[in-house]
Each structure stands twice: as structure tokens, then as C-alpha cells.
């Protein structure tokens with residue numbers, strides 16, 4: 001009887017080894033929460049990005065997607081070490097399927113040019129990938145829904161510097177307790193999955209169009225990005 005029991009145990013262990021399971025005799029606590037999404041996409045960077053794009057395209061029952069014309073995924077250099085995150089596509093972006101191509105995008109281009117950057121040197125995406133109707137802010141549920149994809153997106157691009165443009169990007173990635181007027185212009189070090197980031201928030205270009213007197217603060221943030229790029233040898 002005892003011998004049978006031992007043999008059964010040995011068989012069971014062999015079976016678990018065979019299926020490559022290491023949890024049977026592990027003392028490690030079971031992790032019930034997953035803080036960051038896993039980038040379970042195989043292949044090189046563009047293949048991973050294609051897979052992520054298809055995953056977002058397959059989202060079901062989403063009002064943003066239902067009302068939008070195009071998916072707005074990303075633009076720029078996928079190998080850049082500087083990634084910028086906006087809020088969500090507007091009408092022009094929805095039409096063209098590219099982020100920041102409207103008036104706010106033109107201002108963003110000028111801001112980047114001031115620190116000798118352009119879209120061949122940075123990568124740009126948004127918190128949500130479909131246009132919120134009437135350019136409203138994405139709801140908390142919508143942000144929650146797109147956040148795992150944004151985190152995957154960041155991990156695939158693997159930037160060193162992440163620039164959060166406006167409160168939606170700031171709150172989505174740093175938390176709801178921070179406000180853009182206080183959090184802007186300060187470096188935060190954070191890991192998203194395996195990606196170690198220097199994160200800085202600044203004002204959204206659409207906000208700067210409404211409040212041009214805040215551009216001087218945005219300029220300070222841009223200079224900080226320029227300095228950090230030099231230090232990190234980007």
C-alpha cells in the first residue's frame with residue numbers, strides 16, 4: 001500500500017515535470033494580482049506591434065470603437081528611446097488613423113522641433129486608441145480597458161523616456177491622486193513590466209492652445225527632456 005502511494009507520488013511528479021509545471025513543490029506564495037500586463041507577443045518589434053494592433057482591433061462592445069472610423073495606434077520611430085502619450089484621437093486623427101495630426105499635433109511638432117526632435121526621432125501614442133465621440137475625455141472604464149494595451153505598447157517600444165501629455169495620460173499611468181499642474185516638470189522613475197522608465201508629465205498641446213501663457217512652463221519641461229536625453233545618451 002505504502003509502496004503504491006510512493007509510486008503514485010513519483011508518477012505525479014514525473015507528470016508535472018513532463019508538462020513543465022514547477023508549482024507542485026514550490027513554497028513561493030501564489031501571486032493573485034497581475035500589476036502589469038505581460039507582453040506575451042512573440043517576434044520582433046514590428047511583429048509584436050502588429051499583434052498588439054490586432055488585439056486592440058478585436059476589442060468587443062466598446063462604444064469608442066463603435067463610433068470611430070479608424071484605429072489610431074501609433075506614429076513615429078518604433079526604435080526611439082523617447083515615447084510620448086496623449087489622451088485620445090480627435091477628428092483629424094480618426095480620419096487619418098494617426099495620432100496628433102490636427103491642430104494640437106502641429107503645436108506638438110513645433111514643441112519637439114524646439115528641442116531638435118521630430119517624428120523620426122520619437123514614438124507617439126495615446127491612452128485610448130479610438131476617438132471619444134465629440135472629443136470628450138475618455139471615461140474611467142474606457143481608460144481601464146485600454147490601459148493594459150497601453151502598457152503592452154510601452155513595453156514593446158521599450159523607451160527610456162516616457163512623456164505624458166496632459167492629465168489623462170498622467171492619471172492613467174501614475175495615478176488619480178496626482179494633478180498635472182503639480183506633477184509636471186518632475187522626473188519619476190517607474191517600471192512597467194521589465195521596462196525601466198524615466199517619466200515626465202507636461203501640459204497637453206490642446207491645453208496650451210487654450211492657455212498660451214502656460215507655454216513657458218512647457219518650455220521648461222522640454223528643456224528637461226533635452227537634458228535627460230543627453231545624460232542617457234539617447
Ligand code: URA
Pocket residue numbers: 086087088089090093098099100101102104105126206
Ligand atoms: N489629442 C490627443 O491627445 N491625441 C491625439 O492623437 C490628438 C489630439
